[in-house]
Amino acid sequence: MQSVLRALNRLVSDGVILSYAIGGAIGAAFYIEAAQTEDVDAFTVLPSSDSGLVSLSAVYEALAAMGGVVEREYVRFGNWPLQILTDANPLIAEAIAEAVAVDYEGTPTRVFRAEHLCAVALQTGRSKDYLRVSMFLEQGAVDPQALLSLAERFGLADRMGKVQRGES
Amino acid sequence: MREYLRSKTWVEKVESIERMNAVDKIAKEAMRKALAREAAGGGVSRFRDAH
Numbered sequence: 001m002q003s004v005l006r007a008l009n010r011l012v013s014d015g016v017i018l019s020y021a022i023g024g025a026i027g028a029a030f031y032i033e034a035a036q037t038e039d040v041d042a043f044t045v046l047p048s049s050d051s052g053l054v055s056l057s058a059v060y061e062a063l064a065a066m067g068g069v070v071e072r073e074y075v076r077f078g079n080w081p082l083q084i085l086t087d088a089n090p091l092i093a094e095a096i097a098e099a100v101a102v103d104y105e106g107t108p109t110r111v112f113r114a115e116h117l118c119a120v121a122l123q124t125g126r127s128k129d130y131l132r133v134s135m136f137l138e139q140g141a142v143d144p145q146a147l148l149s150l151a152e153r154f155g156l157a158d159r160m161g162k163v164q165r166g167e168s
Numbered sequence: 169m170r171e172y173l174r175s176k177t178w179v180e181k182v183e184s185i186e187r188m189n190a191v192d193k194i195a196k197e198a199m200r201k202a203l204a205r206e207a208a209g210g211g212v213s214r215f216r217d218a219h
Contacts, residue, residue: 001179001182001186025185026182026185029178029181029182029185030178030181033181034176034181034182034184034185034188035185036185036188036189036192037185038189079186079189079190080186102178104178104179104182105179
């Protein structure tokens with residue numbers, strides 16, 4: 001995991017990406033009981049291009065130059081396939097901007113806030129994402145009122161209601 | 169549960185996911201080999217024998 005985080009930090013220091021934050025199951029494990037996952041989701045902000053189009057090719061090339069092995073949409077470092085995702089919508093952009101700085105065995109990194117992890121899971125909307133939100137609520141790892149407020153702001157209140165009613 | 173969660177750091181939880189993945193990989197490989205043996209006619213299927 002450390003090699004993944006070091007590679008992400010180097011992408012930032014080399015200017016390949018502007019910033020990043022860890023989301024998904026690995027991000028969630030910062031707050032709640034660990035759930036199995038096979039990859040690391042890194043949400044990134046890319047520098048703006050002249051064309052306005054988003055391309056991850058420079059990111060993949062940089063990661064490969066650092067020793068990462070490109071496998072389909074992942075870049076593997078050791079045991080961990082890294083998936084690079086972009087700030088594809090306003091919720092994810094806010095989640096990256098407001099991510100918390102943390103430390104992984106001496107390596108600095110950033111993780112989505114609990115509310116954003118849950119809101120992004122609601123937005124993604126698969127069964128396992130709803131289950132993750134339930135776990136945050138059951139384990140008292142997220143402020144329900146703050147999550148509801150965020151969900152309302154991003155049009156996810158119906159989905160939040162389903163999770164709270166156990167209908168998801 | 170709360171005590172358990174407080175007692176485990178992020179690093180410990182990520183390491184436990186790594187162990188789960190390693191076990192999963194071994195189990196999948198064992199299953200793949202068993203199915204390959206079965207397909208080659210060299211194995212015995214409990215499911216087939218049960219019927």
